[in-house]
Amino acid sequence: MLDAAILGAVFASIVAAATTLLIASLGELVAERAGTLNLGVEGMMIVGAAVGYATAYGSGSLLLGTLAAVLAGVLLSLVFAGLAIWLATNQVASGLATTILGLGVAGLIGSNFVGTRLDGAPELVIPGLTDLPIIGEAVFGQNAYVYASLVLLAAVTYTLARTRIGLVLRAVGENHAAAHALGHPVRGIRTLAVMFGGACAGLAGAHLSLAYTPFWASDMTAGRGWIALALVVFSAWRPLWLLGGAYLFGAVSILQLHAQGFGLGIPSQLLSSLPYLATIAALVVISALKHGQGAPASLGVPFVPDR
């Protein structure tokens, strides 16, 4: 029934689906470890997807498209940072507003590209290795985004745990008043962290529209930004756990497609909602395990320095 070729294709597509989530959630994890809850991920992701697609379509360069997507994500994150960090507005409201703004802007940019198609990012081919059965394509036959996401994971893990800037960033998220008293620029560091989150969201969007599904469709992020947010909680703010979380959710979202294909007699709508149900289940399990486990103590609290 299931031969090695099908299994190999399934694994490869799980990796692809997980990559978007991994990149976006890494960015959000950094922002949250610095104490900023950025609910604008979905908006930044879709703006990245739209700008990346438009640039790549116009220039014919996937690299330019990717850079433009990252830049667009950063620009939108600056809107959020200006509100939530420098004007100390409510982070939840500002983040939601950013997402709504992003969805609107992306729809506007993308309206000219409906029905067009791009050649997606090329996949790596290593003769011999890529041809290995089952795992060959999944491990050795992916595009640059996939490998970039893993490099990013390693970099974020190392930076947070081992470097001074990582230590300062965690300190700002843990107790912003103390960090300020010690002379660390709380708002500056938070802004950089949110910009990094925006860049990652933009990159995740580029992966969507330039590699995973290389065409434009409005609302093509389909809630992946929200899943990325849930993954951060799921991982208890530890980057390595994000890897497991992202691949678990990637697997659920791919397997439900195949389950639909097999005609299991379960309504397709129910299967399509599996990733979202899994998100809710993960959040419930995490919060039941231990209250507020691992959350940065200053998360979501605006910082206003003394006069």
Added chain:
Amino acid sequence: MGEAPHQPESLLEAVELTKRFGALVANDRVSLAIRAGETHALLGENGAGKSTLVKMMCGLLQADSGELLYEGTPIVFPDPASSRAKGVGVVFQHFALFDAMTVVENVALGLPGHQPLSVLAARIDDCVRRYGLAVEPYRRVGELSVGERQRVEIVRCLLGDPRVLILDEPTSVLTPDESENLFRTVDVLTGEGRAVLFISHKLDEVRRLCHRATVLRGGKFIAEVDPKRESSASLARLMVGAEVPRTPRVTTHALGEPRLLVRHLNLPGDGSRGSALHDINIEVRAGEIVGIAGVAGNGQTALFNVLSGETLVEDQESIVIDKVAAGGLGPTERRALGAGFVPEERLGHAAAPDMRLSDNVLLTTHGDGEIVTADVIRRTTLFGRFQKIVKGFDVRFGGKDPKARRLSGGNLQKFVIGREVLRNPVLIVVDQPTWGVDAAAAGFIRTTLRERAAQGCAVLVVSQDLDELLEFTDRIAVMSEGRLTAPVPVEETSREAIGLAMGGAHGAHDSDAEGEGHHAA
């Protein structure tokens, strides 16, 4: 420039610093000079402007006018990092520590540049040996006691090799024993030629430890004195500007029925820190004030919450309020039995910060049947009660009916106490009645509680201020690691015995308490 005559040996000097916050002048031309090798006390009531002055001296705040001199040369500290670079280290009352991180990570965050944590850990160990500050580099700060946290702060400062060390109310969180250790450390530091600015309102300590003292009152410089030549009374006069009233303590009236009876009260821990309660027994009778001493974090908060009904216990009979088993009753039901509660945290626990004072009156009086009848708030009655509290308890504020957060700590505390007292409870449980309250207001609060007791109310006071408990309670019990010693009449105990028990030496205090067995039964 340099209009004030300053001695050349002044290490750090504030010259006529002024700082305004809106209409309030927090510091009005305040001057202070710290010399190398001396322990200099900064004395003043809460709100006298000590914190503002310190913040300006370390770059956390910028002065509106006046200047800072460092070794006689004018200097500007735009931020705390720049003052640290010049060798000014500050240990604040509210520690700038990160609970989720280890000691060594916390230390690294306070030092410029990057050092491998292992190197830093070795430097911490070295500092620990030199100054007798026991800390373990790889423990998580969240697991440490308050005294240990303070040592982490001090070690962090010392690794920056400061020439001036500013200690903001350092002993307010320490046991007498821990304070002694700190004094020894301070002596070593000044012996090395460093200067220590010691902020305190505990006059005995200042007289023992400090070479000079600068006194502030109401944001103004009052005097610079040699504390060794002053008496505690004369220093208090300088601080307060008037004689400080002592609370009469003698209980002349007869004691009545037990209003609060706690028997074999247990509370399981929540797994993390925050001590559980182990077999607590105490009795408070009508007409007496019983004090509970102890260093913060030994279960006092858990005990208060259990008594107030915020945490319920399974054994109904373990808490009896005015002869009614109350272990499973909530706060409102306990108030209906005639109890009143004043928690430690004023803003956010005793009062809702963003609600008006008059509405805050409702928080504890809604069930009394007087202000709220048939589910309708009687605004006139409410406002009448509000006025009565404000007048009767001398609560001062701007405007007619401001939000609770606008009040100073002392005034809000008077309001909160007044709110409970005017309900005419038969039992009052107060956690930290005068924490962060100036001496005049503190005296007033103690006198009020004393009067209530004389009128037949039972009062239970939880406090970390041993002097306060010795001054105005009738019996004192000590809390340590979730256990409570049997209460002992004040005249039969001593600072030393209580201090020992605070450190966990149960036996020492219990043997003193033998004669008091009948109280705990």
